[in-house]
Amino acid sequence: MKQRLITGFIGGAGFLSVLYYGDIPYIFLLAILAIIGFRELLRMNNLYILSSQGLIGVSLVFFLVVNHTPYNSYFNNIQEISIIFLATALLLTLTVVKKNKVTFNQVSYILLGALYVGFGFSFMLETRFIENGLTLTLLVIIATWTSDSGAYFTGKKFGKRKLWPEISPKKTIEGAIGGVIFAIIASLIYNYFVGITDYILLIIWEGLIISVIGQIGDLVESALKRGRGIKDSGTILPGHGGVLDRFDSLIFVFPVLHILHIL
Numbered sequence: 001m002k003q004r005l006i007t008g009f010i011g012g013a014g015f016l017s018v019l020y021y022g023d024i025p026y027i028f029l030l031a032i033l034a035i036i037g038f039r040e041l042l043r044m045n046n047l048y049i050l051s052s053q054g055l056i057g058v059s060l061v062f063f064l065v066v067n068h069t070p071y072n073s074y075f076n077n078i079q080e081i082s083i084i085f086l087a088t089a090l091l092l093t094l095t096v097v098k099k100n101k102v103t104f105n106q107v108s109y110i111l112l113g114a115l116y117v118g119f120g121f122s123f124m125l126e127t128r129f130i131e132n133g134l135t136l137t138l139l140v141i142i143a144t145w146t147s148d149s150g151a152y153f154t155g156k157k158f159g160k161r162k163l164w165p166e167i168s169p170k171k172t173i174e175g176a177i178g179g180v181i182f183a184i185i186a187s188l189i190y191n192y193f194v195g196i197t198d199y200i201l202l203i204i205w206e207g208l209i210i211s212v213i214g215q216i217g218d219l220v221e222s223a224l225k226r227g228r229g230i231k232d233s234g235t236i237l238p239g240h241g242g243v244l245d246r247f248d249s250l251i252f253v254f255p256v257l258h259i260l261h262i263l
Helices: 002-021 025-043 050-065 080-098 104-128 134-159 173-194 202-229 244-245 249-257
Strands: 162-164 168-172
Touching: 002 134, 025 050, 025 104, 025 202, 025 244, 050 080, 050 104, 050 162, 080 104, 104 134, 104 244, 104 249, 134 168, 134 173, 134 202, 134 249, 162 173, 168 173, 168 202, 173 202, 202 249
Parallel strands: none
Antiparallel strands: 162 168
16 A cells, blocks of 8 residues: 555656646657557557557557647648558558468457557547646546545445446445545535636536546456456556556546537
């Protein structure tokens, strides 16, 4: 627990400092996190980032992240769907060139993994550069982290009914509800001091959506790890696991909030 707290404090403070500064350092940080997260995803399936298929996948991840910044002039004439199709075509071509050493299942895993990680971090990055981007990004992060902590402590204190034991045996329905309540309270407090909107119901709605989608994102990664028989996605963060273990909720929340036009 001590190691977890120290890592969380140092990592959290460092991340928030770069987030506050924004600009190139924040782009660089999220691009690195996306690449590390994708590497963790590959290793779960015994694939390597320096393989032919891994390099195609990580290139797609990098493009998706960089394409959602104000500095994407190099790519501004290239549509994302075109790059996604090109990556798909190249990966499928490898199944022939590599004489079935690269399988269709591997191609599907790499492509979906690249979209999952790439779009997750790209929308997280894009939010920082919109109007009031810092304020909105902090709202999502605070609500998500509070939801995670609230679900943990509520579940530990009051949890009796399992939420989804086949996926995450320790999570409970009571914990999930507690996470939602804590996220809403945190969102209301944050809005009180920052003044995002005068519409309290809107903040309550945002806190609710952030918590629910964040918990789904957490379960998605739990399902992925359980399917591969591993506990953590990586070991880069002592006491916390890997990048995906820490950002699984956020990279699910940010794209959904954009799709729903909440951000």
